[in-house]
Amino acid sequence: MKTVMNVSTWEYSIKTEAERLIHCAHQIIVGFYKTNNFIVLPYNPNILNAHVVTFPDLPYTKISRFWEQVKKVDVNILPIQTDPKFIDEIVKMLESSYLPVTKFDNLKDLWQKAEKNILKEIYKVIPNKKGVIKKVTIYPTSFGTSSSFNWINKRGEIIIYIRIDQGIHAIAEAIITALTRKDVYGKLEGVWQESEIITDYLITETSISLCQDLRNLTKFKANCGVSEILSYRFLYNFSFCLIP
Numbered sequence: 448m449k450t451v452m453n454v455s456t457w458e459y460s461i462k463t464e465a466e467r468l469i470h471c472a473h474q475i476i477v478g479f480y481k482t483n484n485f486i487v488l489p490y491n492p493n494i495l496n497a498h499v500v501t502f503p504d505l506p507y508t509k510i511s512r513f514w515e516q517v518k519k520v521d522v523n524i525l526p527i528q529t530d531p532k533f534i535d536e537i538v539k540m541l542e543s544s545y546l547p548v549t550k551f552d553n554l555k556d557l558w559q560k561a562e563k564n565i566l567k568e569i570y571k572v573i574p575n576k577k578g579v580i581k582k583v584t585i586y587p588t589s590f591g592t593s594s595s596f597n598w599i600n601k602r603g604e605i606i607i608y609i610r611i612d613q614g615i616h617a618i619a620e621a622i623i624t625a626l627t628r629k630d631v632y633g634k635l636e637g638v639w640q641e642s643e644i645i646t647d648y649l650i651t652e653t654s655i656s657l658c659q660d661l662r663n664l665t666k667f668k669a670n671c672g673v674s675e676i677l678s679y680r681f682l683y684n685f686s687f688c689l690i691p
Contacts, residue, residue: 579599593617594613
């Protein structure tokens with residue numbers, strides 16, 4: 448039997464954070480977060496909630512046509528493909544901001560120790576995907592949803608943004624969804640919410656959940672009463688770009 452190997456690499460820079468910010472801004476302006484019941488709040492390292500999107504409160508209006516430019520980006524292609532000058536402007540804005548450097552060493556160490564066993568169980572539960580993953584590139588980030596990712600491509604590559612307040616279960620969830628979402632959409636004619644349900648089931652109700660590092664899987668629940676009000680007030684600052 449072929450041994451499952453670690454296939455993940457971690458990359459972080461101000462540029463990867465700038466690209467993540469573009470991704471988040473796109474999802475805000477097209478209404479993806481609102482449609483799928485995510486709550487957008489200003490960046491706060493203490494928000495340990497998978498249902499909250501963290502987005503830094505920065506002077507976006509100082510960048511020409513910021514919201515118009517992010518709206519045009521295809522977020523299904525990772526890393527983000529857009530005008531390098533636009534990315535450079537966002538990098539400069541981040542560099543001059545109050546935001547702390549993203550620290551992810553602990554999360555990286557945990558994943559590197561658990562990766563082989565988790566991938567082994569994923570392949571056991573989804574045997575038709577066995578061995579298809581050749582490379583996983585992980586971009587740790589302070590922004591956005593708990594994770595974002597592309598569908599696995601023909602080269603067997605998956606790219607994942609993982610928010611650093613999340614555990615390794617979020618990486619496992621991203622990998623499972625990257626493997627299955629295309630089939631859910633294409634073969635089963637499913638939608639985003641149904642794809643999420645399938646992933647939740649696989650990671651909590653199959654042998655994947657028995658992996659030692661995933662046994663204490665915790666799902667944080669949003670305090671919606673307060674968070675939705677705060678989110679509305681925050682996004683109101685960008686209302687000029689959100690009105691249809």
